[in-house]
Amino acid sequence: MTASSILLWSVLPYLAIGSFIIGLVWRYRFDKFSWTTRSSQIYEGRLLSFAGPMFHLGLFAVIGGHIVGLLVPQSFTEYIGLSQEAYHLGAVSMGGLAGLSTVVGIFLLIYRRRTTATVFAATTKNDKTMYIFLVATLLAGCSATLSSAGVIGQEHNYRQTVAPWVRSILFLHPDGTLMQGTPLAFRIHAAIAMSLFIIWPFTRLVHALSAPVGYIFRPSLIYRTRDNESTSGNRKARPGWERIKY
Amino acid sequence: MKVMAQMGMVMNLDKCIGCHTCSVTCKQAWTNRSGLEYAWFNNVETRPGQGYPRRYEDQEKAKGGWVRTRSGRIRLKGGSKARRLLSIFSNPRMLNIKDYYEPWIYEYDNLISAPLGQQTPVARPKSLLTGKPMKIEWSANWDDDLGGGPENIEKDPILQKLSEDVTTKVKLAFEETFMFYLPRICEHCLNPACVAACPSGAMYKRAEDGIVLVDQQQCRGWRMCVSACPYKKVYFNHKTGKAEKCTMCYPRLEIGMPTVCSETCVGRLRYLGLFLYDADKVLAAASIEDEKALYEAQLDLLLDPNDPEVLAAARAEGIPEDWLLAAQNSPVYKLAKVYKIALPLHPEYRTMPMVWYVPPLSPIVDVLTETGHDGEEAGNLFGAINALRVPLAYLAELFSAGDIEVVEGTLRKLSAMRSYMRDINLGREPRPEIPEAVGMTQESIYEMYRLLAIAKYEDRYVIPAAHSEQARELENMGCSLDGVDTGEKFGGPFGQASGNPVPVTIENFHIMRDRQTK
Numbered sequence A: 001m002t003a004s005s006i007l008l009w010s011v012l013p014y015l016a017i018g019s020f021i022i023g024l025v026w027r028y029r030f031d032k033f034s035w036t037t038r039s040s041q042i043y044e045g046r047l048l049s050f051a052g053p054m055f056h057l058g059l060f061a062v063i064g065g066h067i068v069g070l071l072v073p074q075s076f077t078e079y080i081g082l083s084q085e086a087y088h089l090g091a092v093s094m095g096g097l098a099g100l101s102t103v104v105g106i107f108l109l110i111y112r113r114r115t116t117a118t119v120f121a122a123t124t125k126n127d128k129t130m131y132i133f134l135v136a137t138l139l140a141g142c143s144a145t146l147s148s149a150g151v152i153g154q155e156h157n158y159r160q161t162v163a164p165w166v167r168s169i170l171f172l173h174p175d176g177t178l179m180q181g182t183p184l185a186f187r188i189h190a191a192i193a194m195s196l197f198i199i200w201p202f203t204r205l206v207h208a209l210s211a212p213v214g215y216i217f218r219p220s221l222i223y224r225t226r227d228n229e230s231t232s233g234n235r236k237a238r239p240g241w242e243r244i245k246y
Numbered sequence B: 001m002k003v004m005a006q007m008g009m010v011m012n013l014d015k016c017i018g019c020h021t022c023s024v025t026c027k028q029a030w031t032n033r034s035g036l037e038y039a040w041f042n043n044v045e046t047r048p049g050q051g052y053p054r055r056y057e058d059q060e061k062a063k064g065g066w067v068r069t070r071s072g073r074i075r076l077k078g079g080s081k082a083r084r085l086l087s088i089f090s091n092p093r094m095l096n097i098k099d100y101y102e103p104w105i106y107e108y109d110n111l112i113s114a115p116l117g118q119q120t121p122v123a124r125p126k127s128l129l130t131g132k133p134m135k136i137e138w139s140a141n142w143d144d145d146l147g148g149g150p151e152n153i154e155k156d157p158i159l160q161k162l163s164e165d166v167t168t169k170v171k172l173a174f175e176e177t178f179m180f181y182l183p184r185i186c187e188h189c190l191n192p193a194c195v196a197a198c199p200s201g202a203m204y205k206r207a208e209d210g211i212v213l214v215d216q217q218q219c220r221g222w223r224m225c226v227s228a229c230p231y232k233k234v235y236f237n238h239k240t241g242k243a244e245k246c247t248m249c250y251p252r253l254e255i256g257m258p259t260v261c262s263e264t265c266v267g268r269l270r271y272l273g274l275f276l277y278d279a280d281k282v283l284a285a286a287s288i289e290d291e292k293a294l295y296e297a298q299l300d301l302l303l304d305p306n307d308p309e310v311l312a313a314a315r316a317e318g319i320p321e322d323w324l325l326a327a328q329n330s331p332v333y334k335l336a337k338v339y340k341i342a343l344p345l346h347p348e349y350r351t352m353p354m355v356w357y358v359p360p361l362s363p364i365v366d367v368l369t370e371t372g373h374d375g376e377e378a379g380n381l382f383g384a385i386n387a388l389r390v391p392l393a394y395l396a397e398l399f400s401a402g403d404i405e406v407v408e409g410t411l412r413k414l415s416a417m418r419s420y421m422r423d424i425n426l427g428r429e430p431r432p433e434i435p436e437a438v439g440m441t442q443e444s445i446y447e448m449y450r451l452l453a454i455a456k457y458e459d460r461y462v463i464p465a466a467h468s469e470q471a472r473e474l475e476n477m478g479c480s481l482d483g484v485d486t487g488e489k490f491g492g493p494f495g496q497a498s499g500n501p502v503p504v505t506i507e508n509f510h511i512m513r514d515r516q517t518k
Helices: A003-030 A046-071 A074-079 A084-115 A117-121 A125-148 A162-170 A184-202 A204-210 B021-031 B081-089 B109-113 B157-163 B193-197 B224-228 B260-264 B279-286 B291-301 B308-316 B321-328 B331-338 B362-370 B378-387 B392-399 B404-425 B433-437 B442-454 B468-475 B504-515
Strands: B003-012 B043-047 B066-068 B074-076 B104-106 B125-127 B180-184 B203-206 B212-214 B234-237 B242-245 B270-278 B355-358
Touching: A003 A162, A003 A184, A003 A204, A046 A084, A046 A162, A046 B081, A074 A084, A084 A117, A084 A125, A125 A184, A125 A204, A184 A204, B003 B308, B003 B331, B021 B043, B021 B260, B074 B193, B157 B392, B193 B203, B193 B224, B212 B242, B224 B234, B260 B270, B270 B279, B270 B321, B270 B331, B279 B291, B308 B321, B331 B355, B331 B442, B378 B404, B378 B433, B392 B404, B404 B433, B404 B442, B433 B442
Parallel strands: B003 B355
Antiparallel strands: B003 B270, B043 B180, B066 B074, B104 B125, B203 B212, B234 B242
16 A cells, blocks of 8 residues: 555545544534524525535435445445445435535525625635535536546446545544455545545634534523623633733 | 513503614614614614515514414414425515615715716715615515505505405595604514524523524524514524524623613613513413413513512522522513503414503693693593594504403503592692502502603613622633733733733623713
8 A cells, every 4th residue: 555545545534534533623612602593584585595505405315315325334225235236326326416405506696696796795715615515525426426437438336445545444443455446436425525525623613513503402492590600701811812001 | 380580561651752872872882783774683663664674564474473373272373394494495474684675885985986978976875785876675674654644554464454444544634643652673572583593593582581692603594483483573684694683782781781672772762671481381371262361471570589389489490699689679660560561562473472561641631631631640540541543443452362351451450540640749738549549559659650750761771780709711812902001011010921811791880870861
């Protein structure tokens, strides 16, 4: 195994996980104020009304597919009587649909962002960088799906290669050799996805981590007592940050 | 019984001249920031008119507030929890900036920096959203004083509702029409729809004084509160991506000062004070079937601060003594519950709003006088109320879910007060039958007159400071100018600039108190 492939498939994953977790903790602790969707719906709602759900709901399906495909071993699905052929057919068709919805959605969203003057004016450099990584990941992912189906190049069963590699990372026993025989599309997709995780905590993507699941279970009204400690305006200066007296 | 305290406001609409001083001072204090250029935590709208944001009262479109389901419960008009959560990617009820207005600035610099030429340089309007030149088509007060005429005014959702019934059809020809002003802030509801709609739980009602606030650290910009509020008083800061709203100037209230809008009101029409209410009964009161009964249900929630049982229950909840005293002296309790002349805005939204309005009577006196009648004679006044230019039906749609009797009752009290006081002021024998005709005593109608007409500063604003031992903590914010006045640049006689400085808010409080008009 070459040094570069060790770096790519055994070191980079941990860098990505580290950056993701440490970055999120840092952002939450020190820049919670900017942790928001930064919704632009107040500027434009017509295009968003279908592009927004298309992208997000498609993405949920894609994430669900990744969890099943990467974390559930092939031996398990075969044990419960699901043949590789049947699994593959389902994964490619559903994954293809979800991917299509996500990709069309994001292109509509980007079109909206570029053509609506107000939305474009509210787009930061950080957003633009993030879009490049996000779109690259999605496109590479779609081509990987096509390549696993045999539309591009040889048909490939990623559940024998990529999935065990991901599990080897999670079990802290990285085996980079698993990635070496995979089609190029898979390797590109995995590499860009890892870089997306590295920048994730520093972009607006953090809003995905605060999906309001708790809302379903909480009571309608919330009462809180006046809190002098944690409100930013009244907060006592942190040690080392006292104001200069002059 | 769970007794809670609620800071409330009453506005006496008879006194509002529509000068917008409250809006401007509020804007200077709270929303003169990038991202909130379009937002007015306090706005004054001319009624009839579309309001701000445009047609916010059309709940069939905006789906604000609560509705009662067939099973007798209430749920948000925006739909079930699941349905609202699914619309999080694109809220179909969300307002567009154009529903408020596109904020702009004029290129004033061009006036002095333009090169010498044939034409006089002009300051063109430039959008604050895109930075490009724009055509101004609407703003927060575009239809101020019936501006734009019937073309604009007819779009008032309440007028449209009334126009279905020919008997209440409102005239819009300029010489026959009517208008009055409606200043609006956040209602700080007992049953706030915005709080219930917030997916991240960032919005809350303060347990001490009932002020509804947005935790800026916890808000994630899901914008559900913006559409859920039937009064459209939660704004989306498009720069920070967070919701913001009227805070009832809580930093001022906490040290016993009135809100900026109240303090600067030239008509002195605002009253601030405490209500004690039974928090256990709010849900039941908001779920009553008959919309017209909601006003009475809301009144029933307000507890008598002189009732020993209520006081004992309030003490058990830990409400401090000075707050109970303030509740007993509360002008808003008197206007809303004792005299029953202040009414909630749109009780049919079932949010139990806590900003109340004394409906306007004034035009009728002028009209009567113009027609050669004695405008303040009780008999004439009572008879003329039904012929008000501001139709009772219109006022009733605003303040009592369409129940004309309620509005008529308050106007009768106001006219009785005028007639009764007129005899006293002219040195005639006071006529006890006038207060009796509206179910009041001579004493109570005189007290009401003092509160409404004399309206001393200390009677209008009865604001207990935040509980003192907590308030100390609040005040120790420190100030970069500490010590400058005293010349003690590097500490006192003991050499060290240590210890706590004089809390800046106490200093401000004394300065401000000296400047207040009494």
